[in-house]
Amino acid sequence: MTLALYGHPFSSYTWKVQIALYSEGIDHEFRIIDADHPEHLEVLRTAGPWSKFPVLADGDNLLFEATSIIEYLAQHHARSGMLIPGDPDAAIGMRMLDRVFDNYVMGATQDVVNEYLRNRSSPDAARIEEAGQRLARSYAWLEDWLKYYPAGEQVTLIECAAAPALFYADWVSPIADSYPRLRAWRRQLLRLPAVARCVEDARPFRASFPPGAPDRD
Structure with missing residues (x-):
């Protein structure tokens, strides 16, 4: 069953998980959190107390908090052994x-x-x-x-x-x-490459950054 990641392309903590997924080549579906997808927000509400993203769905298993998700990926889906060392x-x-x-x-x-x-x-x-x-x-x-x-x-x-x-x-x-x-x-x-992909996916949302997004990077 394909993993599903709920988050937003401009979210730093969504990036954090995406970088792990992309670098390890882990197949997953990205499900954006926005006004057009209320059903995705409902998943957040069932996953954690504050309805925060990202959330990873692996079958019926829902995980929240980016670090915990990466720990889970390292344990169950990553093959390189790089995300978190065994020592x-x-x-x-x-x-x-x-x-x-x-x-x-x-x-x-x-x-x-x-x-x-x-x-x-x-x-x-x-x-x-x-x-x-x-x-x-x-x-x-x-x-x-x-x-x-x-x-x-x-x-x-x-x-x-x-x-x-x-x-x-x-x-x-x-x-x-x-x-x-x-x-x-x-x-x-x-x-x-995994980070550059996140940067590009987030580029359309830069105008939303409150202090004013720079035109560099």
């Missing part, structure tokens, strides 16, 4: 970095977006500045971490989390020239 200690380190990108990069980015959603014409500048400072701290930490991380062509849980988080974070708080390793890694991530 328990290596897997712990990978999961820790997954949390860094979700909580300390994408979380701060979402705080900026939320301010524009709350009041697009007059967002709270102090809150945006504070979120930008948190992103700067994350950028600095990641710049140092990249001294030791073998940033290559592999797609693991880390790349699945990092690519969408850094893509959108750089839009709301550009990665400074003082973080050359991080800037270079972001460019490299966007060139990965």
Whole structure:
């Protein structure tokens, strides 16, 4: 039975799962969440308490939360063994970095977006500045971490989390020239075929990005 992924092409956490699916060549059907498909939204309501996407359907089994979905794919559908390593200690380190990108990069980015959603014409500048400072701290930490991380062509849980988080974070708080390793890694991530596919699929929705989507990337 073909897997079904419920989400939206502009959603960072939908990307996170799609990158895993695309990189592993896992057959699946994409079911968009929008006003034209209320039946898809109904699936979200049955899957989790807040009706959030993405949701993966594998037969009658519904999974929500992007990291948990990737864990499931690694366990049941991926063949490469790359998404999450079998070595328990290596897997712990990978999961820790997954949390860094979700909580300390994408979380701060979402705080900026939320301010524009709350009041697009007059967002709270102090809150945006504070979120930008948190992103700067994350950028600095990641710049140092990249001294030791073998940033290559592999797609693991880390790349699945990092690519969408850094893509959108750089839009709301550009990665400074003082973080050359991080800037270079972001460019490299966007060139990965699975990530590039997500970027292109999301392009028609850029005008919806609250702070104003840049014309780069």
